[in-house]
Amino acid sequence: MVGYPESITDPSYQGQxxxxxxxxxxxxxVPPRDTVLDGLPAFFESSRIHIAGLVVATxxxxxxxxxxxxxxxxxxxEQGIPGIWGVDTRxxxxxxxxxxxxxxxxxxxxxxxxxxxxxLEWQDPxxxxxxxxxxxxxxxx
Amino acid sequence: xxxxxQPLTTPPTTPRTNFSTPLSPSSPRLYNxxxxxxxxxxxxxxxxxxxxxxxxxxxxxxxxxxxxxYAQGNQGTQKVLLELADGSSFTGFSFxxxxxxxxxLVFQTGxxxxxxxxSEWIIDL
Numbered sequence: 325m326v327g328y329p330e331s332i333t334d335p336s337y338q339g340q341x342x343x344x345x346x347x348x349x350x351x352x353x354v355p356p357r358d359t360v361l362d363g364l365p366a367f368f369e370s371s372r373i374h375i376a377g378l379v380v381a382t383x384x385x386x387x388x389x390x391x392x393x394x395x396x397x398x399x400x401x402e403q404g405i406p407g408i409w410g411v412d413t414r415x416x417x418x419x420x421x422x423x424x425x426x427x428x429x430x431x432x433x434x435x436x437x438x439x440x441x442x443x444l445e446w447q448d449p450x451x452x453x454x455x456x457x458x459x460x461x462x463x464x465x
Numbered sequence: 466x467x468x469x470x471q472p473l474t475t476p477p478t479t480p481r482t483n484f485s486t487p488l489s490p491s492s493p494r495l496y497n498x499x500x501x502x503x504x505x506x507x508x509x510x511x512x513x514x515x516x517x518x519x520x521x522x523x524x525x526x527x528x529x530x531x532x533x534x535y536a537q538g539n540q541g542t543q544k545v546l547l548e549l550a551d552g553s554s555f556t557g558f559s560f561x562x563x564x565x566x567x568x569x570l571v572f573q574t575g576x577x578x579x580x581x582x583x584s585e586w587i588i589d590l
Contacts, residue, residue, distance in 0.1 A: 331573060343572040350560075376568035379547060383560045400561030407561030408545040416547075416555065417572040427550040428570040432563055433543060441546045447567040 328396065329354055332375045332405075333368040338457075339449030341377040341428050343420070345413050349380040353392025354399045363465055367391065373403045376449075377430045379416070383409035406430050 328349055331342060355367035365371055378400065387395055400407045408430055420426050427448055431441035543559040549570065 326575070337571065339568050340571045341566070341568045343570060345572060345574045346576060376566045378561060379557075379570075383558075385560075397560040404562045404564055406545065406559065406564045406566055408547055408555075408557040409560050410557035411547060411555045413572070416570075417574065419549070419551075419553070420570055420572055423551055426570050427567065429546075429548040429567040430565060431546040431548060432559065432565045433545070442565045444565050444567055446550065449569050 327352070328378075329367060330369050332373050332378060333365075333370045335370050335374045337375045338454050339376050339447070339452065341379060341430065342375045343379040343411075343413050343416055345381070345417050347381045347413075349383055349409075350396040351384040351387055352389035353387030354394050354396055355389075355391040356393050357399070373400070373405050375405065377405060377428075378407040379411050379413060379430075380407070380409045381411060381413045383407070406432070 328344065331337070331344070357365070357368070359366040383397065385395055385397065397407065427446050429444060429446065431443065434440045434442055543563065544556055545559045546554055546556055548554040
């Protein structure tokens with residue numbers, strides 16, 4: 325059982341949109357990204373965010389933790405990952421549980437001026453070769 | 466702060482069925498922003514037909530902790546649509562990058578969040 329900084333950097337979530345049912349996310353910020361312990365990021369599971377998107381019930385812009393030095397939203401923006409809050413994530417989770425594994429899309433509002441949402445193709449990470457997208461050179465620690 | 470503590474508009478007692486007509490801007494009903502499209506009836510539990518029917522067909526309300534007055538009064542709050550492969554969708558507010566993505570939905574139901582705390586630091590405390 326780990327917190328959101330560990331979850332979103334977990335490489336097993338590559339290409340997936342993560343839904344967190346815990347009702348409050350972001351309240352303890354994000355620890356410093358550049359702290360290294362034995363050549364590995366000290367506070368994360370990997371060196372970057374691996375999820376495709378983040379869905380939470382309530383996002384807290386204000387954070388307080390002795391390790392935190394930035395907000396979760398700032399980190400997501402920095403890494404180009406969209407986040408959405410205000411969703412009833414427990415109802416959503418029940419739906420996914422009943423229906424089984426489900427694809428999803430996060431669609432931003434149109435920037436061209438017309439009312440509506442940007443559309444894009446469905447993308448299933450399970451049919452892609454995720455290994456080929458990874459690092460090609462082996463790294464010795 | 467006092468404004469934010471005022472009770473919100475009462476939630477609708479019956480699900481909204483007509484989604485083609487937009488709501489009148491003169492009578493904003495905050496609860497109708499959730500969701501944009503009504504949830505489809507996705508079927509029942511194979512062994513107990515009544516088990517999930519309530520949970521699936523009920524009108525999803527925003528979580529109790531969501532302060533819509535705060536969210537909507539926030540400058541620069543952009544809305545995002547979360548669309549599911551079964552045709553249903555949820556709206557919410559953006560807090561990350563302004564980018565559309567598609568992928569597989571996975572959930573995490575953990576209730577205990579242990580922030581990064583190496584064990585030797587606990588001993589120091």
